[in-house]
Structure formats: structure tokens, C-alpha cells
Amino acid sequence: MTTRIFGSGIRRREDPRLITGKATYTDDIKLPGMVYAAILRSPHAHARIRSIDTSAAAAAPGVLAVYTGADVEGVLKPIPCAWVVPNSDVKQVAYPAIAKDVVRYVGDAVAVVVAEDRYQAEDALELISVDYEVLPAVINPEAALGPNAPQLHADAPKNQAFHWVASGGNVDDAFKSAEVVVKDTIVQQKLIPNAMEPRSAVASWLAPMGELTIWNSTQNPHIVRFITCLVTGVPEHKIRIIAPEVGGGFGSKIAVYPWEMIVAFCAMKLGLPVKWTETRTENYVATTHGRDHIERVELAATRSGKITGLRATVYAGMGAYLSTAGPGIPTILHGLMYSGPYAIPNIRADVYGVFTNSTPVEAYRGAGRPEATFLLERMIDLLAVQLNLDPVEVRRRNLIPKFDNGYDVAIGLKYDSGDYQKALDTALTHTSYNRLRQEQQQLRQHGKYMGIGVVCYCEICGLGPSQVAGAVGFGGGLWESAIVRFYATGKVNVFVGTSPHGQGEETTFAQIIADELGVPVDDVEVVHGDTDLTPMGWGTYGSRTTVVGGAAVALSARKIREKGRLLAAHLLEAAEADVEYADGKFFVRGSPDKSKTIQDIALMANVAWNMPQGMEPGLEATTFYDPPNFTFPFGTHIAVVIVDPDNGHIDLTKYVAVDDCGRQINPMVVEGQIHGGVVQGVGQALWEGAVYDQNGQLLTGSMLDYALPRAHLLPDVETLSTTTPSPHNPLGVKGIGETGTIASTPAVYNAVIDALRHLGVTGLEMPLTPEKVWRAIHQQG
Amino acid sequence: MFAAKFEYYKVNSVAEALQTLRAHNGAKLMAGGHSLIPLLKLRLARPAALVDISGILDLQGISVDDTTVHIGPLTTHQTIAASEAVARVCPLMAEVAGEIGDPQVRNRGTIGGNVSHADPASDWPTALTALNAQFVIQGTGALHRRVTRTVAAADFFTGALSTSLGEHEILTEIQVPVMNTAQHSAYAKMAHPATFFSVVSAAVVISMSGNRCTQASVVLGGLAPKPVRAASVEEALIGQDLTADNIAAAAAQVSNDLAGEVMGDIYASAEYRRAVAPVEVKHAIYHAAGLAHS
Amino acid sequence: MNIQVKVNGKSYQADVEPRMLLVHFLRDVAGLTGTKIGCDTSQCGSCVVLMDGVTVKSCTCLAVHANGSSITTIEGLAQDGKLHAVQEAFWNKHGLQCGYCTAGMILTVTELLQRNPKPTAEQVRQGLKGNICRCTGYQNIVRAALAAAEALGG
Structure with missing residues (x-):
């Protein structure tokens, strides 16, 4: 495979209509x-x-x-x-x-x-x-499960929507023999997606x-x-x-x-x-909300900081009704990710889905995995405090060593590939972590509170094998489809079942075709989002569009390449075994001047004047791609904050993201996804949260009260990457749409708590408003 | 969002505006619309009629004489922020104007609309009180004669969303004393992250002789229904050298000035606002005095 | 009320209810749907247009307010089929993803560069206070603004 187009940050092909006001959104239709x-x-x-x-x-x-x-x-x-x-x-x-x-x-x-x-x-x-x-109404999911709570549905006693348990190893034994146990209650506040x-x-x-x-x-x-x-x-x-x-969309x-x-x-x-x-x-x-968990979490470890067990009881608010994918999020996409990038031998997740008198809860960027990462990264920081170790050291002692093709975690998933240590080291080197710690000490002596938050994450995306989808109760498949169609003029349409809405696949899918078949990227147009035009597909969420949908595009392109090769052999009067493909041309091995371009082949296939016996006309291929496994991107993010002890104001001064999404088709698009994802996660840590009163009225009912991240409140995000291809994906890609959001909330949160560590502050509820921070500093309630 | 129906009258003079107000019960004046239109859209305000005064030329613009900056109430925040004359003779106004909302709000929102709406979290009431501004108001007296009165800032703002403007009156000018060369000013604000309205703000004007504070005007906004003059802080500052200790001690006096109602909401409680008021006061004094921050 | 508004150089005359917002006039009467509605409360800036040369939030402006004025929407920014430098920069720097906030962002940056031809990144961020983007994290929008400043010779 050439890498001329794959891996290059070409500007997006969907943009001309968007920057001129010529795109048609639903409300523009008359x-x-x-x-x-x-x-x-x-x-x-x-x-x-x-x-x-x-x-x-x-x-x-x-x-x-x-x-x-x-x-x-x-x-x-x-x-x-x-x-x-x-x-x-x-x-x-x-x-x-x-x-x-x-x-x-x-x-x-x-x-x-x-x-x-x-x-x-x-x-x-x-x-x-x-x-x-x-x-009477009830909003808090733990309270809704309680004895005197108002009941929403006659056929759901105690407001319990479901109870799901997953475990691996023997958690109870791990806690019985634990040298150290840290506990915390974590609130994942309800968020409003705000597409x-x-x-x-x-x-x-x-x-x-x-x-x-x-x-x-x-x-x-x-x-x-x-x-x-x-x-x-x-x-x-x-x-x-x-x-x-x-x-x-962001899930909403x-x-x-x-x-x-x-x-x-x-x-x-x-x-x-x-x-x-x-x-x-x-x-x-x-429109659906996200998150809304109350989590009671315990982590068991040895005195040297080796994690031996993790157990959590989670009360996940579902809202008043079950949204389309609601129950799968705090369970399959959350509890199964409790190992993160760490080797944790004993894990149990006990998740109660609970009806509350609030807007239904659905996927929201990351969907379950930000909550899992937050839980784990929070507990590891608490363990570091307990053991008086640097939080990086605790992580290092527990990371799964590098693996290229499969690693089984205790909770039952098989990760595809990972080099977590390398991502961590890359981030530490880039930030001069030890120097940051020295600076923190110096500033503290001058009454200035600087905090450093480090997060190692691994997430599950590229959803996913349909057999698994069926086994976990998803009411559909999770394969993807792509039709690649060449016209007589050599131009190409790609029809896909995924439905991008900002992620740039009109460009990246065209890059895949350009790369696989040697056509100019401008000769490819990607068609999506219309059930009458496109083949069946399950849509764009869970960082699956490029991973699963892109694989379908690549495999269709490869089918076309093979048909083209056979047709070229016929036209060149060469033995099929002697014809090779490179850079958009089919040629006889050893005689590169005897060749046919892909455009020659497209013309002949479409007019079909001279085809090999038994070969159908047309140059078109369809692939229904069902992935053999999920993909597991990973990385390390580091946030630095300065907290003003006088008023609790938080200034996010530095943010470094090291992400590994496997091979990158378009690094510019990848970087854009990281920027946006990080900022969305920062929003949860610092500003966002749906607040209800006792009667179930939403007090943050508009953008006047629900604070979204703004340009002037943010630093640049410094992005770096490592590349560990997914061994099972035809393109070696892993997915990047959600990693930023997954990592940044705990990174910023941990940084703020780290800034207050010397005061004995171990936790606060998000969003971390100045008042909450100020109260923690001044110990007033 | 979609406003309920209302009648609309565009007027071209103050006289016409007053006449139209009188003629239509429940009519409201509208200038740039930035305070009123959001309320109309949410159907929280439902005036029977709107009197659009945005075209009254007499009410626009800035002029400066030896003692006073005269500001037409229809002058936009942006015009004030960009005015060289204002920056020269009343830099606090330029600073505050540039801090309001966002560029689009500044382009369209007017100082008169802002002060007439009297949102306790907005910036002008605080700053104009600190500057001892005067508000010129026209109304209709006996026999439909026009009556003009002038009200000091301290009396103009009477409470949350409430001013001394009568139902059939119109603000025609804001007069702000020109600052002299011994005077220094600053505005400090903790802004709400969604609206940029002030949670707590402090406007400070001080006169200095060398490093000594000879006069002080300190006003707090955001935390009470109307601007609060921090007389205790002023008193503590006057006659003192502006050292770090003296500034901190003076700022701490602000609690004495906040004996009245302090507002709280889901973002920041009253207790918190009281507690951080000295911080904003301190920031403003430092900034005004041109001192490096502690 | 009968109003006449010039939009992107073309005159539109219509009898509108006084309560009609300018954004509804542009989208529904003039048929220019490039201007978007993102919030109800003047926070998001998706509806920003240039009115007599300055940016306004067209959801916080009545159509009657625009009577006699000259409006530029995103559709009117490119001239003779050539993209404006700010549009070009947004494209080059990946300053947009879903595109919904983009019209407001581009017009806001256009005005910003008119007022301050050579802004710092921090000044650009301050200038974007009134515009919310949920996709990009703003970083590439800042890059686009700086690149446009460069291209415009600021």
C-alpha cells in the first residue's frame, strides 16, 4: 500500500458547502x-x-x-x-x-x-x-431506588430499570487480603450534550x-x-x-x-x-442527557502500590424512560472497562439502572467509558495519596506491558494491542514532568496552588462484532457496509451505511479509496445519510465510523482492485498471475510499460466490450464488514492548573494529550477530534452540569445557566501521538472520536485535587466551580 | 423562541417617544433590544407595545467638555469602548465597556438600555455609581409639558431590575465627571462563565498623591440587588499609603458594607459572594494603583 | 409592518409582524438558510450576521430593526466565486467540523480582523467570546483567524 494519501492532512472535502452557508440541515428544508x-x-x-x-x-x-x-x-x-x-x-x-x-x-x-x-x-x-x-418527583438515582421514593412505573418496582453484574477473578478474596483499601463516592453529574x-x-x-x-x-x-x-x-x-x-450529535x-x-x-x-x-x-x-451516575467505589492494593482489586456499585440514572441505547451505556460500555490500561486481577461492577423524573439518559461522547476512566483514575490518585507515592509511579506499577496481538483482562475483554508505557513516557517527557513537580513545590511555598493531573486511559470502541452485539442485547448488528462504484469516466462514488456529522469521513473515506486504488482524491465522492441511497448500516457513534465503516470501504476497494487485476490481465493478454497493481496501475510483472490504469479498467468494465469469459460488467463492489473484535485506543493526558486560593478560581494553564489511535488516515482530522474531545471533557470537570430542584425542575434550563466551554477560558491543547496499529483492523486504525473526552475530565479533575493535596482535600463534586474549590480550601462545609 | 404579539412604534424624537408611551398602556421603550428581546422570546416579558427609540439621533453619541462626559443613552458599548476621548478622560468607562458581554452584544447593546434594565449583575450600574454619574431624565408634567430632572447614580438604581425611571419617562443623557490626572481607576470582575455577567465585581476610582490615597470611590456589583458603595473600604483607604498590607486591610472592610441583602444562585451562594468580595476589591485597587499583584 | 432590507446586495421587501426576529426574516423570508439558530438566549453566536458592517446576533434583533439596513450573511461573503480569506483559512486550518457554528464564527472573525488586523491568539480567543463551538475546541478556529490575518496582510 502506498502512503501518499493515507496519513496526509489534506483539507476536508465537505468544507466548501459549510463555509459558504450552502449546506442543508434539517431545519433548512422547506x-x-x-x-x-x-x-x-x-x-x-x-x-x-x-x-x-x-x-x-x-x-x-x-x-x-x-x-x-x-x-x-x-x-x-x-x-x-x-x-x-x-x-x-x-x-x-x-x-x-x-x-x-x-x-x-x-x-x-x-x-x-x-x-x-x-x-x-x-x-x-x-x-x-x-x-x-x-x-412527588425524584431526581437522584440512588434516592429513587430507596424505600420511600415516588414510583414512576407500576411495572418497575423500586424504580429499578435493571440490575447488571459483571466480574472477573475473585473480588471478595482480594479485598479480604488487601493491604490497603481506598474508598470514594463519585458523582458523574448529568450533562446536556448541546450539539x-x-x-x-x-x-x-x-x-x-x-x-x-x-x-x-x-x-x-x-x-x-x-x-x-x-x-x-x-x-x-x-x-x-x-x-x-x-x-x-455527541450521542444525543x-x-x-x-x-x-x-x-x-x-x-x-x-x-x-x-x-x-x-x-x-x-x-x-x-433531547437526551448523558452520564448521571452515583458510584460507590473501592480499590484494593498492596503497600507497594500494586492494585489487587476494584469493586463498584453504580446507580445510573436512566431518566423517566429507557432511551434507545440507554441500558447498554453504564453496563457494557462502562463496567467492562474497569481494568483500563492496568492489570487488575479482580474486578466487580454492580450496576443499577434507575428511573428518575428527568430527561432520559443516552450516550454522550464517550458513553460509559469516560465514567469508567474517571472512576479508575480517581481511585489511583487516592491510592497514591494513601501510599504517599507519586501518582505516575502508581500507574507505572500497574500498566499492562506492551502487547501486539491480544491481551485478556480479568473482566473478560480481549484488548487488541497496546503500549501504554510508551504513551505515558511520551507525555512525561514532553511536559518535563519532574520539573513540573519541582515548580509545584516552589509555588506552594509562595502560597500558589499548582496542580498536575495525569491520566492513563484505554477505551473500547470500533463497535463492534455483531455476535457480541447480539450476546449483550443490542437490538441490531454492529457491522458496516460500503459500496464502491466506478463510473466509465473513472470517477467514484462510495455509498456507506455510517452517517458522519462533522467527523470528516467524506474526506478520510475518499483518502482510503485514493490510497487503495490510485485515483485522485477529488475523483471520489462519499454518499451517506439517506436510507434509499446507501446500504444498510448502523450509524456513527462509538468511534466506529472509520474503524468499521472505513474497513468496509477499504475491503470494497480491494475487491475492485482484484477484479481490475483480472480484467487488466485479459486486456494485456497476460497470465493473471503475472499482473500486479501499484499506484493506480495494473502492469505485467517485469514489463511496467505494459499496463492499464484504473481509469482504463473502469471504462472497459462499464462498457463491457471486451471482458474475460464469465466476468460480470461493471466495476463495483459491496462489503459488509463485521469486525472480529473491538478496538482499544489508549494514551496519557496531563493537565496543569493554577488554583487561586483567595476565590477558588481555576486556571487551566497547560494540557498535553498523547493518544494512540493506531494508524492515522488524516492527522489534521485526528487532531481536530482530540481538540474537541478534550474541551468537551474539560467542560464536565469545570463548568457543565444539569441542576434540578427538588420538584424536578431543571434549573440550568438554557445556555444562560448551563456553562459551556468558551474560547477565552481555554489553553491550546498540545497533541502528540504514538502509533500502535490494531492487529485485526484492515486499516490498522482504532478510533479517535471520544478519547479526548474520556481522558480530559479526570485529568483536569485530578489536577485540581492535586493542587489542594497539601490541604488534605481528596475530592469535590463536579463541576468544580470556584465556590466549591474555595469551600474546600477554607473548609466551610 | 418566538415572542408573543406586540404593537410596534418607531419614533424619531424624545417628544414622540413620550407621547407614544402615554398613548399606549403597558408600552415599553426599546433601544438595542439586548435586554428586552431575550425576555420577549421567552415570553417572560409581554408588553402590549414596543416603542423603538433606536432612531432618535439626539440620544446618540459622546461629547466631552471640561468637566463632564456627556453620553447619549443610545450609544453602544462598542462605541464607548472604542472612543479615544472616553479612554482619555474616563478610562474606567472604556475598560468596562470593553468587558461587557461579547463583541456582538457590545455592537448592539446600548448604555441606556443597560442601565434602564438595571440587571444587578451587569457592569454599568456598578461603574457609573463609582464614577458618580448623573442621569438626565425627561418626562411629562402638568399640561403635557416636558419636565427634565437629573438623578444621581446612587438614586437612579433602586433595586433589582428597578430604577427611578417612571413609566412615562425616558433617559436622555448620562453625565460622567471627567477624571483628573491624579485619579486612577479599575474594574475587577468575577464573571459567570456562561453569561459573563458579574458574580462579584468592584469598580474603584482613587486619587493618589505619590503613593498615598487621598480620595476613593469603591462600588460593588453583582452581589446585591443594586450597586453597593463600599464606604468602609473608602474610609480605610483614604489617607493611607497603598501598601499590600493597607490594601488588604481596606479590602477586608467590605464586609461592613455588605450588611444588606446579598444574592445567591446555583452558581455562587450569597456566602461565597460575600467572602470573595474583598478579593475583587483588592484586585481593582491594585490595578487602579498600577501595582503589581500580590 | 412593511420593511425593506438589503441582504448581500439584494433588496428584499416584505410585510412582517413586528415580533419576527431578523434571523427568521433571513431564513424564511429571504430564503438564506446559511444563518443558523443555535440558542434562544444570545449565547451561542450561530446567528451572527453583519448589519451595516458590524456583527449582530440576528436572533436578538427584530426584523423591523433591520429596516433600511444592509446585511451581509455567510452567503454574501465570497465575491465573484472567490472565497473570502477568512473562509479559506477556516478550510485550510480545519476550523470547522459539523459546520453549524461556522457562519457565525467566520463573520465574527471577519469583523475581528477589520478592527484588529494583527491579533494575538489571546485576542482572538477574547473575540470569540460570543460564539460557541461544540466540535473544534476552538483551537483550529484560532489558528484559522491568525492565518487569515496573515493572508490579509495584517
């Missing part, structure tokens, strides 16, 4: 006769609906229809959960598209208005009168044909099609889902929501195209 829906949402976290009066709204100017739960009942089936983790007693409670009797969170749909324009629809919403009997594009759906119903089209801001159009079929009853082959330009556009089902319902009832776009304040309650 169909003839289109009307507008607005959804009335419950203002209460928990209430019984006594009655609804929609008459005034129905009579308001411009209003075409008002529908309530009674209208959709029996027409739209409840929204299903698609990840029913086995052996966990998952309670698949009914999630009606529009609540009829009980609302269970602020944001639950109560009615929908369709009007000629959006302003009219919003005006009419105010005219709907709902008589609620307000019920910049609010969610939106446009539905169009072609009644004479029975065809439903939905333009949808989603990360996985094929899954939306599948579930739309289950909910609406429209057969799958009559449904077309189009994910046009999608403005970020995985779920198949009630809202697009409501929009489809309205379009089918009215026979008109209907658009719904959420406002940002609506997004904060209606």
Missing part, C-alpha cells in the same frame, strides 16, 4: 405546503393528567390540528428501547409518544399543535389548558404510495427507519430516512425520539409535510 408543529411539554416532573382542553388552541389563527395522547394511542406504538442487556431484568416500560395519563419528566410531550407557521403554533400552545395533579444544531424533523407522507419520508437530525438513519417501522406500522421498505447535514442524536414519530403522525393525518424544530430551551429537556 417543502411545498409545509406546515409547522410545536409540542406542548409537561411543566411538571411528575403529574397525572386529569384533563386537557384543546378547543381554544384548535380555533386559533392558522391552526390545522391539535393532537393529544388520546389521538396517538393505538396508532403509534410505544417508543422501544433497543439495548436490552441480558441477565439484568430490564424493565421495558412503555414510552408513549405523547403522554396520556401520567407525565414523568419536565419535557414529556402532552400535545402537539400544527399550524401554518411556527409563530402561530407557539401562540396556540399557550391556549391549551391541562389540568395536572402534581405528584449546536437543535434536533429537527420534517415528515412527508405520500398517501397513494404509502410512503413515508423523514428528514431527521440523526446519527443513524437506518436505525431510525427500523424503529419508525415498529412505531408507525409503515413497512420498512416504504420508509425513507434522510439525515441531511447534521450539526453535531442516536436515540429515536417520540418527537419525529409525532411529526410523522401529523404528516400522515394531515397529508401535508410537517416540520418540527426544537428551540434550545426545549432541547435542554427533550
